Amino acid sequence: MTEGRFGARLRAAMDTRGPLCVGIDPHPALLSAWGLPDNVSGLERFTRTVVEAVADRVAVVKPQSAFFERFGSQGVAVLESAFRQLREAGALVLLDVKRGDIGSTAAAYADAYLDPASPLRADAITASPYLGFGSLSPMIEKAVATGGGVFVLALTSNPEGPIFQHARTADGRTVAQTVIDEVSQVNAGVNPLGDIGVVVGATVGDTGHDMSALGGPVLVPGLGAQGGRPEDLRAVFGDDLGAVLPSYSREILSQGPSVTRLRDSIERLLDVCRSVVQPIG
Numbered sequence: 059m060t061e062g063r064f065g066a067r068l069r070a071a072m073d074t075r076g077p078l079c080v081g082i083d084p085h086p087a088l089l090s091a092w093g094l095p096d097n098v099s100g101l102e103r104f105t106r107t108v109v110e111a112v113a114d115r116v117a118v119v120k121p122q123s124a125f126f127e128r129f130g131s132q133g134v135a136v137l138e139s140a141f142r143q144l145r146e147a148g149a150l151v152l153l154d155v156k157r158g159d160i161g162s163t164a165a166a167y168a169d170a171y172l173d174p175a176s177p178l179r180a181d182a183i184t185a186s187p188y189l190g191f192g193s194l195s196p197m198i199e200k201a202v203a204t205g206g207g208v209f210v211l212a213l214t215s216n217p218e219g220p221i222f223q224h225a226r227t228a229d230g231r232t233v234a235q236t237v238i239d240e241v242s243q244v245n246a247g248v249n250p251l252g253d254i255g256v257v258v259g260a261t262v263g264d265t266g267h268d269m270s271a272l273g274g275p276v277l278v279p280g281l282g283a284q285g286g287r288p289e290d291l292r293a294v295f296g297d298d299l300g301a302v303l304p305s306y307s308r309e310i311l312s313q314g315p316s317v318t319r320l321r322d323s324i325e326r327l328l329d330v331c332r333s334v335v336q337p338i339g
């Protein structure tokens with residue numbers, strides 16, 4: 059892993075390679091569409107092809123752990139091997155595992171995914187705050203101490219999210235706003251970008267949440283296959299798009315198995331995302 063804080067490494071990667079995260083989600087339907095078997099060998103070939111297409115050009119790559127865990131230890135070995143290849147080519151690895159548990163177990167998740175000695179160490183992970191934001195402290199502390207990052211779910215892209223996330227707490231803030239505010243506190247004073255991010259779906263629209271003090275990155279899934287469009291980002295975030303990291307999985311993966319077509323799709327989406335997130339002038 060390259061030295062330095064995650065937020066600084068992410069800022070540099072987004073400035074150099076552009077604001078784009080590509081998800082590796084080897085759905086059975088995609089394996090089939092690529093002419094691959096739904097087994098470890100198909101998973102391995104799918105992953106190797108995506109890594110070849112993205113590793114030297116995309117800032118962040120986000121493997122979705124469940125699609126690898128489906129195949130047990132052999133699937134996890136494919137994931138570990140992808141981590142190594144992505145890092146060697148300079149991409150940051152964001153493992154999408156959405157972990158969240160009581161503090162003592164959260165410490166074990168921190169060891170599994172963020173400890174420098176772990177074979178599954180990622181640059182950052184996704185985490186779910188629904189056992190209480192404080193329960194994530196072991197993961198957040200480990201990330202900050204070891205150059206890693208954590209992206210905490212705030213306003214997710216799925217239609218079931220708002221019933222939880224828009225619910226009001228005793229002080230009148232929504233649950234999502236309390237998550238955003240807690241992350242803002244952790245990031246306070248860290249430059250150029252904090253190590254702890256939030257996840258906000260491109261599909262959520264103008265929810266009125268205040269992210270102005272966040273100080274960290276915003277992972278934005280829900281684009282493409284789920285109906286979100288880059289043009290929608292301004293409605294969600296206003297003009298403050300500098301730390302927004304758009305993320306696509308199926309929209310790009312459906313272009314495989316041709317590496318050329320995968321790369322063309324990445325170039326096209328990078329251009330669109332740059333024009334929305336980093337407009338010239």
Ligand SMILES: O=C(O)c1cc(=O)[nH]c(=O)n1[C@@H]1O[C@H](COP(=O)(O)O)[C@@H](O)[C@H]1O
Pocket residue numbers: 081083122154184213214215216257258259279280281282283284305306307308309
């Ligand atoms: O944390 C995530 O990445 C995530 C959060 C969220 O609110 N919505 C969401 O779709 N995701 C993930 O982002 C990816 C979206 O995939 P596509 O819809 O194929 O682009 C999946 O791996 C989801 O698990």
